[in-house]
Amino acid sequence: MQISALAEVTGVSIATIKFYLREGVLLRGVTVSATRSEYSEEHVKRIRLISALTDVRSLPMARVKEILGLVDAPLPDPSESLSRAIGALPPYVADSADGEYPLAREAIEALDYIYDTRSAAVKQLNSAIQAVKDADLFWGPEDIAFYGQIAMTIAQRELKPLAGMNLQEIIGFAVMGTAMYEPVILALRRLAHQTLNIRAMQQRGRPGDPPGAGGPPGIGGPPGAGGFPATGGPHTSGGAPSA
Numbered sequence: 096m097q098i099s100a101l102a103e104v105t106g107v108s109i110a111t112i113k114f115y116l117r118e119g120v121l122l123r124g125v126t127v128s129a130t131r132s133e134y135s136e137e138h139v140k141r142i143r144l145i146s147a148l149t150d151v152r153s154l155p156m157a158r159v160k161e162i163l164g165l166v167d168a169p170l171p172d173p174s175e176s177l178s179r180a181i182g183a184l185p186p187y188v189a190d191s192a193d194g195e196y197p198l199a200r201e202a203i204e205a206l207d208y209i210y211d212t213r214s215a216a217v218k219q220l221n222s223a224i225q226a227v228k229d230a231d232l233f234w235g236p237e238d239i240a241f242y243g244q245i246a247m248t249i250a251q252r253e254l255k256p257l258a259g260m261n262l263q264e265i266i267g268f269a270v271m272g273t274a275m276y277e278p279v280i281l282a283l284r285r286l287a288h289q290t291l292n293i294r295a296m297q298q299r300g301r302p303g304d305p306p307g308a309g310g311p312p313g314i315g316g317p318p319g320a321g322g323f324p325a326t327g328g329p330h331t332s333g334g335a336p337s338a
Contacts, residue, residue, distance in 0.1 A: 098124070101134045105142045112142065118156055120145055120163055144271070151278055158183045162270060169266035175213075180270040182215030184277075188222045196221035198228075205236065206243035249280065 102109045115121035121141055124132030148159045161183040169176045194212055199221035203210040211217060227234045253272055257265050 096134050097131060098134065101138055104139055107142055107146060115142065115145060120160055147275060152274055162274065166267040166270055169263055173262065173266050176266045177269050178214045181273060184274055186219055186222065188218040198224040202239045205239050
């Protein structure tokens with residue numbers, strides 16, 4: 096297909112495609128004449144990937160280049176490739192003065208995760224926990240266990256397709272999976288909060304109404320039956336739910 100057809104298929108303007116070509120994140124098409132090149136389905140996939148990183152993750156081109164470079168030519172050490180890719184994703188956290196991250200270390204050791212100060216995720220976790228504490232929100236052993244268990248379950252589910260992949264495919268999948276699944280997880284968490292809050296408000300109803308009379312059929316009911324759980328969760332007196 097010609098560049099005009101490529102633009103139509105991907106929904107990306109010709110000017111933007113030419114920008115990707117100049118930046119080197121998109122390979123040039125096969126030259127068929129002095130003024131025309133042919134593009135393939137691989138170009139369509141690549142453009143959609145670039146658009147996902149720039150639009151969904153709002154990454155600057157320099158960060159997109161870094162991630163795509165790791166996907167195209169992974170480092171010999173897979174963990175180093177993944178760590179660098181994570182470091183290209185926000186939030187961007189500076190190294191600590193002494194190279195240690197005590198809040199992250201406490202959580203990681205409690206979860207029996209791997210503590211590696213080279214990992215951008217370690218720095219991001221340390222900064223995030225500090226922000227939670229600064230905001231005077233709950234953070235203790237039950238919270239570490241609760242969120243850690245959920246995170247491990249998500250990671251195990253996401254990494255199932257790795258069986259049968261070669262090293263480059265594994266790194267590419269892990270890098271892009273980290274980049275693209277995180278917005279999904281964040282949006283679902285926000286929707287869950289919104290759903291529980293709406294249901295809780297509906298259950299309260301108007302003054303004088305019986306319990307559960309505030310919402311339409313199927314919405315009302317006692318706590319634990321569609322609204323806020325009766326017990327459990329990281330920020331309630333019930334503590335983290337048991338596994």
